[in-house]
Amino acid sequence: MMESSKAQTPAHLHDGVKAGILASIKEDVEHRGGPTARRLVAAGVLGVVGALGVTRLVVSHPFGHHPPWHIAAFSTVWAGLLFVAIAISILRLRTPSLPLAEAATVGIAGLGLAGICGAACSNQHFLHWWSDTPIGASILATSGPALSAMCFGLVITLFIGTVSAVSLMSRRAGKPIRPILPAAMLFLLLAPGIALQSFDTSWWVFGAWMLGTGLGAYMGIVLGTHARDLLRSGSA
Secondary structure (H helix, E strand, O other): OHHHHHHHOOHHHHHHHHHHHHHHHHHHHHHHHHHHHHHHHHHHHHHHHHHHHHHHHHHOOOOOOOOOOHHHHHHHHHHHHHHHHHHHHHOOOOOOOOOHHHHHHHHHHHHHHHHHHHHHOOOOOHHHHHHHOHHHHHHHHHHOHHHHHHHHHHHHHHHHHHHHHHHHOOEEOOEEOOOHHHHHHHHHHHHHHHHHHOOOOOHHHHHHHHHHHHHHHHHHHHHHHHHHHHHHHHHO
16 A cells, blocks of 8 residues: 555655755755854864963963972863863853853953963063063052052953953844853953962962952953944944
């Protein structure tokens, strides 16, 4: 009975069904494969940039005054945070109100930029480098090491957050993205480096540096987002 029914089915109908299935598969691959490939490439590039930033900040730091376990501990924590951020970015994780993937991408890019800034420092003890600059020396002399560290964290992370936001932030459904999440991602990825650099300082200096970094990250994302909106409106 089945063979009789199959024999009665017109050949052009078989060909039409086959062509429709193949067309659907091709369309699905084109719609999904391209963006997926681009996300893979982008995540790979961001991962390399972030990893180079971590490596540059860790390897160049003088460890003579650190306990032997410090480099292993900080590198492991940093690598774990970077792995999670890359996974969030490549999987495009998000909720209706939380653009996790974009926030992670901004954080990774900021970490890579921090590595570039670290490479530009003549002294890999960044607070020492800051204290040798005219502005840093003036703040240190008038306000003490804690406020100097907070200003350093604020200025550097303000620059990093602004550049990252201008380069990568966007809008979702015409609405601006709240800066708190990408700022938190950037702060989280920078935190192990601050802890590493603060080993031979006081808890006050460490806390002030962290506070300045958090404020700088938030302000930088806000400033960069507004700057990008202005650039887009000007080019429209």
